[in-house]
Amino acid sequence: MRIGIDVGSTTIKYVVLDDRNNIIHKSYERHLSQITEKTLAVLRTVRELTGERKALLSISGSAGMGISEACGIPLVQEVFASRIALKNLLPDADVAIELGGEDAKILFVTGGMEFRMNGSCAGGTGAFIDQMATLLNITPTEMNEAAKSAERRYTIASRCGVFAKTDIQPLLNQGARTSDVSSSIFYAVVNQTIAGLAQGRPIKGNVVYLGGPLTFFSELRSAFDDTLKLTGVCPENSLYYVAIGAAYGADTEIDLDKAIDTLSGLKAVGNYNSIEPLFQNREEYDEFVKRHSENTIERVDPDTYEGDAFFGVDSGSTTIKMVVITPDGKILRDKYSSNKGNPVPHVKEFLEHFYWKYPKIKIVGATSTGYGEELIKNAFSLDSGIVETTAHLTAARKFMPDVEFVIDIGGQDIKCFKIGKKGEVDSIFLNEACSSGCGSFLQTFAEALGKPIEEFARLGLFADKPVDLGSRCTVFMNSSVKQAQKDGASIENISAGLSISVVKNALYKVIRASGPDELGRKIVVQGGTFLNDAVLRAFEQEMGAHVVRPAIAGLMGAYGAALYASRHSSGSSKILNAAQLADFFHQVKDARCGLCSNNCRLTVNIFDNNRKFISGNRCDRPITHRKADDSLNIYDYKLKLLKEYQPVSGERGKIGIPMGLNMFELLPFWHTLFTKLGFEVVTSPLSNRKMYLLGQATIPSDTVCFPAKLMHGHVQTLIDQGIQTIFYPCLSYNFDEKMGDNHYNCPVVAYYPEVIHANMPDIEKVDFINDYLGIHRPKDFPKKFQQVMSKYFDIIPLDEVKSAAAAAYNEYSRYLEKIRVRGEEIIEEARAKGMHIIVLSGRPYHVDPEINHGIDRIISGCGAAIISEDVVSNRVEKFPVKVLNQWTYHSRLYSAAKYVLTQPDMNLVQLVSFGCGIDAITTDEVRSILESGGKIYTQIKIDEITNLGAVKIRLRSLFAAIEE
Amino acid sequence: MAELKYTKDGRLLFTKEMRREYKILVPNMLPVHFKLFEKVLQKSGYDIEVLTNSSHRVVEEGLKYVHNDTCYPALLVIGQMIDALNSGKYDVNKTALMITQTGGGCRASNYIHLLRKALKSAGYENVPVISVNMSGLESNPGFSVTPALIMQFVSGVVYGDMLMLLNNQVKAYELNKGESEALVNSWVERLLEQFSHGKGMIGEDFRSNLRQIADEFDAIPVKRVPKVKVGVVGEIYVKYSPLANNRLEEFLASQDCEVMVPGLMGFALFKMDNRLDDINLYGGSTVKYKFVSFLKDFCTKMESAMLDALKDHPNFAAPSPYAHLRTLVNGVIGYGSKMGEGWLLTAEMLELCESGYENIVCTQPFGCLPNHINGKGMIGKIRRVFPNSNITPIDYDPSATKVNQENRIKLMLAVARENLSERLEAGSTEKAQHPGGDTIEVVIEDKISDADTPKTEANATAAQ
Secondary structure (H helix, E strand, O other), X not given: OEEEEEEOOOEEEEEEEXXXXXXXXXXXXXXXXXXXXXXXXXXXXXXXXXOOOEEEEEEEOOOHHHHHHHHOOOEOOHHXXXXXXXXXXXXXXXXXXXXXXXXXXXXXXOOOOEEEEOOOOOOOOHHHHHHHHHHHOOOHHHHHHHHOOOOOOOOOOOXXXXXXXXXXXXXXXXXXXXXXXXXXXXXXXXXXXXXXXXXXXXXXXXXXXXXXXXXXXXXXHHHHHHHHOOXXXXXXXXXXXXXXXXXXHOOOEEEHHHHHHHHHOOOOOOOOOEOOOOOXXXXXXXXXXXXXXXXXXXXXXXXXXXXXXXXXXXXXOOEEEEEXXXXXXXXXXXXXXXXXXXXXXHHHHHHHHHHHHOOOEEEEEEEEEOOOHHHHHHHHXXXXXXXXXXXXXXXXXXXXXXXXXXXXXXXXXXXXXXXXXXXXXXXXXXXXXXXXXXXXXXXXXXHHOOOOHHHHHHHHHHOOOOEOOOOOOHHHHHHHHHHXXXXXXXXXXXXXXXXXXXXXXXXXXXXXXXXXXXXOOXXXXXXXXXXXXXXXXXXXXXXXXXXXXXXXXXXHHHHHHHHHHHHOOOOOOOOOOHHHHHOOOEEEEEEEOXXXXXXXXXXXXEEHHHOEEEEOOOOOHHHHOOOOOOOOEHHHHHHHHHHOOOOOOOOOEEEEEXXXXXXXXXXXXXXXXXXXXXXXXXXXXXXXXXXXXXXXXXXXXXXOOHHHHHHHHHHHHHHHOOOOEEEOOEOXXXXXXXXXXXXXXXXXXXHHHHHHHHXXXXXXXXXXXXXXXXXXXXXXXXXHHHHHHHOOOOOOOHHHHHHHHHHHHHHHHHHHHHHHHHHHHHHHXXXXXXXXXEEEEOOHHHHOHHHHXXXXXXXXXXXXXXXXXXXXXXXXXXXXXXXXXXXXXXXXXXXXXXXXXXXXXXXXXXXXXXXXXXXXXXXXXXXXXXXXXXXXXXXEEEOOOOOOHHHHHHHHXXXXXXXX | OOOOOEOOOOOEOOOHHHHHHOEEEEOOOOHHXXXXXXXXXXXXOOEEEEOOOXXXXXXXXXXXXXXXXXXXXXXXXXXXXXXXXXXXXXXXXXXXXXXXXXXXXXXXXXXHHHHHHHHHXXXXXXXXXXXXXXXXXXXXXXXXXXXXXXXXXXXXXXXXXXXXXXXXXXXXXXXXXXXXXXXXXXXXXXXXXXXXXXOOOOHHHHHHHHHHHHXXXXXXXXXXXXXXXXXXXXXXXXHHOOOOOOOHHHHHHHOOEEEEOOOHHHHHHHHHHHHHHHHHHHOOOHHHHHHHHHHHHHHXXXXXHHHHHHHOOOOOOOOOOHHHHHHHOOOOOOOOOOOOXXXXXXXXXXXXXXXXXXXXEEEEEOOOHHHHHHOXXXXXXXXXXXXXXXXXXXXXXXXXXXXXXXXXXXXXXXXXXXXXXXXXXXXXXXXXXOOOOOOHHHHHHHHOOOOHHHHHHHHHHHHO
């Protein structure tokens, strides 16, 4: 008899094989993190079922490792176990794809065995699908059913669960259909698996699907089939391959009774890193509760009240908050609930009930805020919509007129801002797409441990040794929590540890403060997550300061909106009345814009009386049917300028240049050089999603920045076009603009050609010129260039190279000059029109619309003119910065920031590519330069993401602050 | 007390006065090497202490004071220093910090600036930071890198590499657990003693020490059974520092592996070569070229001294000379790729594959820019050169969990074990055709060098 037990991250499986390797018993169930207990139960069941005391037994799975160590049952690594099972059960399989609770694996069995597991990002796994289903408020099985009737697919970032969540939430808030979102989620999983694990190796032949998600979700399988262009098989017992492999691999006879004894005698010792308890004793807690009970807002009984009232809605990412107040700010009614994926019916129900119950109260002003601001405003015809930061500040002032810092931790977002000297919103911090740790984070754990969130959080209050969980990504917090459980941490101590972790995440990852002095002493905390005493206490402890938590901490956005409504009321509101509500109708449809080459996918919300609300667009064109005005947008100008470098046929042949990364600035140089030398220069077309997907499977490192990843698609496109010679040189150094201590390119820009060369199989079909060149040494360049070219072509006379190089250097300067001249024109024109000027700073390749997602257009849509960092970076003298200023592109950022300080009508917005390690340095420095001169720093992190909700909040907050 | 002096740019200087009065704290990376460096610097009149604090507070302080997206080594190094200053063990008004700066194009050259920022936030603005660099980046009146110091450092590197190398090759097979480690410690003591008398750093002293080290390690009784051989490469700090790599070497040892960690000398030579390559690729000053060439020749000589000492010890796998590593990457990656560990990382993986350590853990901080290129970016290509290569890239950062990392390493080891037993079986079938050789055990015996088994057993008896 052989037994294999597979203890994964979420489930436990076992099989018992008879002497002929037939499965005689098997089982699959969730272990709810009770790993030892469940393993024990499995052993006891097996012992009972078989009546045998001894068996060949081994254990596998990520959570099995600990058990194996603890009780001496041999371990078979899980991927290896799958491979043993495959070898025995499906010997002709070529590739197996196995998705588990937190792991994704690909096994290439034939043609060079290779096994891969997901690295430090755990997106696209079972846990991710569960999370997404929770977000949609359906079960995963229902999600699979829903996906069957999908009509369109949204692009959902496939990097990480947290990331995808920020993509999906706004889709839901805008009214996207569940079926479409469900299907899109499955495709995101497929993309994540391929991008993360294939790494240049084609998935073909007999493909086998294993593990829970691929067994249970037919739509996930078909998404894989569709993407891989094949038909994979999900074999019998696909859930049990790891367990079967463990059974096959078992070579040690284990005494089951003894193993049961050891395991049940296993006492965790409480051996984990712990931190200070939240409260030393009950008195401390009572004092704390008393202190915080003072910050309340008076309520008025709506049954007895007659007269005017104001309505505020905060349509958040997972919740909806509504408040009705009197003209003097007292609360008549309020409501806080989950939006269950669609906020519209909740508002309708609230209003209907309010109109019916309180006919003597008249709503004379209504304002919405939050992610769903636009949708709610349009659906119910509210009077105004305001950006969240403004709403929260308005509410916070009601409690503390001289507030210096507001921090709001909600379901999905962390929003914090300082209040400047003039009372304006200053220094906004929003959590970037990857640092999770908000309310839903606690919720997820409470659910995993089977407790309601309130109860779960309360458990931590008197924990004696809170677990030190650090501040990390939700998915990995899972494994840390499991580790802590294994080490004997009680649920109380885990709860406290998680609350503290939420606070640490906010402070050190989002705000990056090291103490209260950086934030000011007058702090108002709000958002649903702070209603939780453990989180509030942890925050005070970590900051070493007392803060104000309004009793309505969860309603502050809505309350602020209502206050705004009352201050801006014209005496009546156009909000739908009871009669109009009775006819209320809401339907969601899809459309393609088609008014420009972006071809945005649109979500059209149709309401009664032909009212419409369109979302998903990058510009206003589908709404206004007017073309966006790009005349004062240097990003647009740069794109047009680059288009001028067209192929000119020449006698020496054709050279293909992939248009990505530094080529966005160096094209004028190389184009001129090659054209002068008699080569026809062909560039790859402008990036798009399809092109990215074309190269996706050959990306070896899934954590590299998106602009680099796009390069694979560009090179593939050139190869597919039949170009024979591709030029993409390595450049350690960039031009020396004499603004820094050195003039490097970043490692990725400098050496990405090496990655292309080493990982794209089709590169063998062409001559790929990826040699090292030194454009920073104009004198040496011609000779060195001549040498390099002689490896691929007949030798070019040095004189010819010299004169072509001279022309190239000239053209490059001319190109930069043109941008500066145009930039100056934009500045002058903007000033003449009294427009605000945004220095949209980043790297040259941020001009690519697929990379910047049209953020430039959002800014021009806000009525500002746009210039780029290189327009003004030469306008200041070289100055010392607090970092090593050694990268050419980055030096420009510091100079531009410095220049902006001298210009009252300019503000800087920095675009940062996710995964750009160097921007961890530049962002802090640019911020400190700007803040030294009293300017607001605005950072926008961009990745594959296509949804711009968070970006709009940042930008609108910036403009709101500028206008104050 | 020493007066605080600043440069024009406002950088706090480490003055000559401070050299006399201050204690200088250095973060740890390689325990053996750094002990030797500590002595070298003490000998030159600096009151140096290499930090050994490694509790979870190190990471916490790092997370608190360093931008969390910055690479993990920066976070740890800075965390370790702040934690030390917080400990109360040092008079913060008489303490300076020391950190290296390579001047390369990756983020590492910025650690010093991040450290200063962190010091400012933590209230230690008056603690001077000394940059150790050879790029003319920052200088201090109280500290200078003299040629003599460089030479002494280089000998420290060689000793450290030698002890690390032999310890790894003996530890996995020793009959009496702990003997090899004890010999390392004994040699560190002996070397420190010699160093404090200005001996052992160069010349015949140096060479005879190396020979003696090799002899003594070779005398440790061992039983050489086939084991999975694992190479460890990666970003320099994460690769070496147990604090950063969650005690990777210990873990591999617990999995019954022999570990090979390429030494520090390769990295030193590589960094010198970078300057020469820059000049070759892009043009530049020949004066600079000559100076660097001179230094490189010196290091190469020191390297050969180590390799020579290993010549008479066939039990030990001597690493390939740097010059050979350089030829290995030909056609795989260009010499211009110099940021971080650059092409050397690729070369080390190739060399490991070539010398039987084809199972490799490639360590890097999460989001390490150069390793997107030279590490992860090259694994596929290395596989095409060495189809049996079995490389697993592992990311390290404060949020990576040990369980996840170990699970991935275990997968690599499972494949390695299968390859090993397949190889042994293939060996045994081959043997089976010859009379007498029909079991795996026999092959194992054969694999052990002839003289080895009896000798070690004799030694073991003698030791008892």
